[in-house]
Amino acid sequence: MSAEISESEFKRQLQRGRIVESTEEMTERYEQMLRGLSVTVAYSETPLNFMLPAIQRAPTLEDRIQASAIFQDEIGHGHLEWRIAEDLGVDRREMIYEQPTDEFRCRYFLTCDVETWPEFVALLVTLDLGGGIMLGRDMANNTSYGPLRRAMKKIEKEERFHIRAGEMWLDRYAGKGGTATEKMQEAIDWAFFHGMEVFGPPDDLASGAVELTEYRLRGMTPDEYRQEWFREVIPMIEDAGLEVPVPYRYDEETDEYHVPEEYFPAHYDEEAREWRTGSDVTWDDVFERWSAADAANNIAPLRDQEPVVPGA
C-alpha cells in the first residue's frame, strides 16, 4: 500500500524532517528508491572475501586478530542491511545464493582483491572512510527512513574504529622508511582511485543519487561526499608523510578540492591491478567496467594462494 499524498508534498515534508517508519507511509517511488538503496548497501557488505588474502598476511598475530574483528563488524553490517531490505520485500537468500555473482549490486572495489597488508591498511583509511561518510556521517543522521537511520548508528560507530585502526597502521608503515614506506605509498596510490570513484559519478551524471537526496534517503550528493572525503583523506595521507597520487588544487574560499580531468575518472587494469590515467578515459568507460564486474573475481586469488606464516 502506498501513501496518498502528492510526490512534491511528500518530498517537502521529508525535507522538513519527517521520519518514515513503515511502507504504509511511503509513496511508490520512495519505496522503490529505498529498496534499491538498501540492496546496494547490503551487497556492499557481502562479497567480503576480497579482503581475506590481505588479512591472512597480517604482520603479527595481534594485527590479524584486529583485522578479523573488522571483518566481523562488516558481516554484522550486512546482517542489519539485509534485514532492512527483507522488510521491503527482498529475499535475502535469493539475492546472496541464487543471484549470479556478476549481478551483485556492490561497489566496484569489492570485486577487486586486496592482496597485501599495506593494501588492507590503505583500504581502511580510504574506502572505510568513504563508507563512514556515506553511511555514518550522512545516513545515520539524515536519512528519512527510521529503521535505516537506527541501523546506521551502529555502523557509524564501528567504521570510526576501523578508520582509527587504519590511521594507526598507516602512520606506523609510512614512518618506517625503506620498503615499508614504499609499499604503503603504492597501496595508497592504488586505493585512492578506488576511493575517488566509490561515491559515484559527478552529480550531473548521477540523477538517481540526486533523487535520493530529494527524498532525504541520503542527505548528500556524490560530489558533496567526495569533497567531504578529500577534506579528510588528503591531510591524513600528507600528515603520514606520503604523497597524494593526484595533483589536486585546493580552493580556500570554498573549502573544495579540484582534481584534473585526466585523473578522474581513471581506467583500472584488473590484470595488472593498476590505474591508468589520461584525458581519454570517459565515464562511459567506467560504467562499462562497473557493469562487467563480477563479485566472484576476488575469489580467484584465494584458490592458488601460498600458505602464509604470520610475521614471516
Add this chain to the structure above:
Amino acid sequence: MSAQRGDRIYEVFAARSHERGLEHVGSVHADDVDMAVLYGRAIYDEENWIEMKVVPRGCMHDTGES
C-alpha cells in the same frame, strides 16, 4: 507456535542506562526465540547495553494513536 513468516522477525530493544530506558535498535530474523536472543546479542553489540529484549514482531500492536 504458528509458522507464519512474520513470526520469525523479532524486534530488538536495548537500554544504555536505566534513566534512558529501552529503545528500539533494530530487528533480527530467527527460527526461534533462543536464536533471536543469540542474534540480538551478537549483532547489536555496539554498546555495553544494560538490558536487551527481543519481541516477536507479531506481538507488537499499534494502538492507532499518532
